[in-house]
Amino acid sequence: MSESSAPLVTMSGIDKIFFDKYANRGVDFELERGETHALLGENGAGKTTLMNVLAGIYNPDAGRIYIEGQEARFASPKDAIASGIGMVHQHFMLIPAFTVWENMILGMDSVPFVIDKRNVTAKITELSERYSLPVDPGAKVSTLSIGERQRVELLKMLYREAKVLILDEPTSVLTPRETLDFFSTLRRMTAAGHGIVLISHKIEEVLSIADRMTVLRRGERAATVKSGETRKETLVRMMMGHNPENLRRKRARFGQTVLSCENLSARGDRGAISLRGVSFDLKEGEILGVAGVAGNAQDELCETLAGLRSPDSGKIILRGENVAGMGPREFIERGVSYIPVDRTRTGLVPNMNMRENIALKKYWRKPAARGKFMLDWNFLDDLTRSLAEAYSIQTIPAESPVRALSGGNLQKLMLARELSDKPSVILAMHPVWGLDVGAAGFVRERMMEERGRGAGILFVSDDLDDLFEMSDRIMTIFEGRIMGIADNPSDFSRERIGLLMAGMAV
Ligand SMILES: Nc1ncnc2c1ncn2[C@@H]1O[C@H](COP(=O)(O)OP(=O)(O)O)[C@@H](O)[C@H]1O
Ligand SMILES: [Mg+2]
Numbered sequence: 001m002s003e004s005s006a007p008l009v010t011m012s013g014i015d016k017i018f019f020d021k022y023a024n025r026g027v028d029f030e031l032e033r034g035e036t037h038a039l040l041g042e043n044g045a046g047k048t049t050l051m052n053v054l055a056g057i058y059n060p061d062a063g064r065i066y067i068e069g070q071e072a073r074f075a076s077p078k079d080a081i082a083s084g085i086g087m088v089h090q091h092f093m094l095i096p097a098f099t100v101w102e103n104m105i106l107g108m109d110s111v112p113f114v115i116d117k118r119n120v121t122a123k124i125t126e127l128s129e130r131y132s133l134p135v136d137p138g139a140k141v142s143t144l145s146i147g148e149r150q151r152v153e154l155l156k157m158l159y160r161e162a163k164v165l166i167l168d169e170p171t172s173v174l175t176p177r178e179t180l181d182f183f184s185t186l187r188r189m190t191a192a193g194h195g196i197v198l199i200s201h202k203i204e205e206v207l208s209i210a211d212r213m214t215v216l217r218r219g220e221r222a223a224t225v226k227s228g229e230t231r232k233e234t235l236v237r238m239m240m241g242h243n244p245e246n247l248r249r250k251r252a253r254f255g256q257t258v259l260s261c262e263n264l265s266a267r268g269d270r271g272a273i274s275l276r277g278v279s280f281d282l283k284e285g286e287i288l289g290v291a292g293v294a295g296n297a298q299d300e301l302c303e304t305l306a307g308l309r310s311p312d313s314g315k316i317i318l319r320g321e322n323v324a325g326m327g328p329r330e331f332i333e334r335g336v337s338y339i340p341v342d343r344t345r346t347g348l349v350p351n352m353n354m355r356e357n358i359a360l361k362k363y364w365r366k367p368a369a370r371g372k373f374m375l376d377w378n379f380l381d382d383l384t385r386s387l388a389e390a391y392s393i394q395t396i397p398a399e400s401p402v403r404a405l406s407g408g409n410l411q412k413l414m415l416a417r418e419l420s421d422k423p424s425v426i427l428a429m430h431p432v433w434g435l436d437v438g439a440a441g442f443v444r445e446r447m448m449e450e451r452g453r454g455a456g457i458l459f460v461s462d463d464l465d466d467l468f469e470m471s472d473r474i475m476t477i478f479e480g481r482i483m484g485i486a487d488n489p490s491d492f493s494r495e496r497i498g499l500l501m502a503g504m505a506v
Contacts (some may be wrong), residue, residue, distance in 0.1 A: 006069030408439030
């Protein structure tokens with residue numbers, strides 16, 4: 001076999017196991033020169049893992065990798081880079097305090113003894129013109145927008161002469177306009193002979209750019225198809241699997257409406273409208289699942305409902321009162337609890353100890369507040385102790401910052417704080433993300449108990465299994481709009497909700 005006729009990349013029979021669980025199992029994957037090959041799959045399907053194997057970050061437990069027909073064994077990412085593999089991770093790996101050109105050469109093995117800034121800069125400028133990736137080589141990365149940082153990551157791969165460019169969910173940080181520019185850059189790259197692996201779960205987008213698509217499902221390859229020969233519906237079905245396991249749990253008897261939204265709109269962090277005219281009711285004793293691919297305004301929805309973000313228009317009615325435009329304290333006082341997704345940024349303060357974290361939601365109210373600027377620390381100590389026990393949170397010294405706790409314990413602490421006042425509305429975003437099985441089970445049970453107590457729960461997730469298990473109704477959100485609300489467990493079909501999540505009417 002001549003070298004030039006072999007595919008750029010061949011992965012064959014790749015297994016990757018994490019703690020007894022297959023993240024990849026027997027996966028075959030191939031990439032040709034000049035090809036954009038999309039890797040599709042639900043969250044947790046094993047896409048990132050497979051590409052981390054190709055990028056030399058993980059050692060596969062079985063299987064082989066060939067680059068242009070030659071078997072390759074990567075002991076580290078450096079080996080993969082030397083073989084022409086470049087990966088742009090979901091979380092960028094640039095150093096913000098350094099300039100663009102400094103970031104280019106950082107970590108390269110062959111950095112010359114004397115760095116010629118002019119040479120580096122000239123090469124960056126040349127690449128950035130050739131591939132239409134405008135960026136100022138002298139700019140500090142910390143001053144760049146997300147879109148610009150992504151261009152720097154791409155330039156860094158090109159600078160290192162990567163033949164294979166792996167892009168992990170690159171468009172999730174881009175606006176639709178930026179995505180169009182980004183895709184035209186990708187086309188220039190494939191025209192120049194590069195092979196691109198595009199990880200995504202946005203089917204629509206993928207169909208517009210990819211030559212082929214490989215669908216992963218639960219770690220295994222479900223199919224590889226050409227994009228001209230495939231319908232969206234077929235792809236969704238392949239991503240979700242065929243099991244139309246419709247729900248087993250009986251729908252609860254609901255009480256009164258505890259929260260209703262009328263035509264609620266809000267802007268995202270970039271100032272553009274992102275939540276678009278959302279209306280729904282949440283009842284006592286109900287878990288209303290919110291299904292959607294991350295980044296479809298779920299954050300804006302929850303933040304608006306928690307009083308952390310002002311709506312642009314519309315009403316938020318809590319037990320008959322329109323509270324739209326009020327601040328977070330007013331929402332807390334009316335019984336709204338928020339369990340955000342980033343536990344240690346908006347949820348807890350890692351450098352504070354447990355009782356201080358508990359106090360964050362209570363310091364202005366009795367019984368924690370004693371007089372105007374006084375806290376009743378005895379009360380807070382007792383409360384912290386009893387919550388730690390009730391939620392079986394790992395014991396750490398009272399003065400230790402909570403950053404010493406594991407993710408599961410942090411989430412329990414968050415629940416303890418958020419649920420201790422018996423809220424009537426609970427906004428829970430991905431409450432079991434990143435938790436081990438034990439902690440996840442605990443969180444699910446606590447949510448069911450709250451539901452039994454009569455709380456109305458908005459449960460945001462992108463995991464259909466979790467949504468089906470927990471929800472009484474499932475509302476699907478896409479680009480800030482409600483695509484539909486499944487009222488009945490018999491409407492909980494993976495295919496149906498999968499299509500809605502991809503923005504397709506059913
Ligand atoms: N470093 C890791 N340690 C343990 N489990 C992991 C690790 N990375 C991924 N996993 C698990 O492997 C599975 C596949 O994850 P991933 O490849 O990130 O999926 P995707 O990128 O398709 O969302 C998931 O169940 C995930 O929890
Ligand atoms: Mg991933």
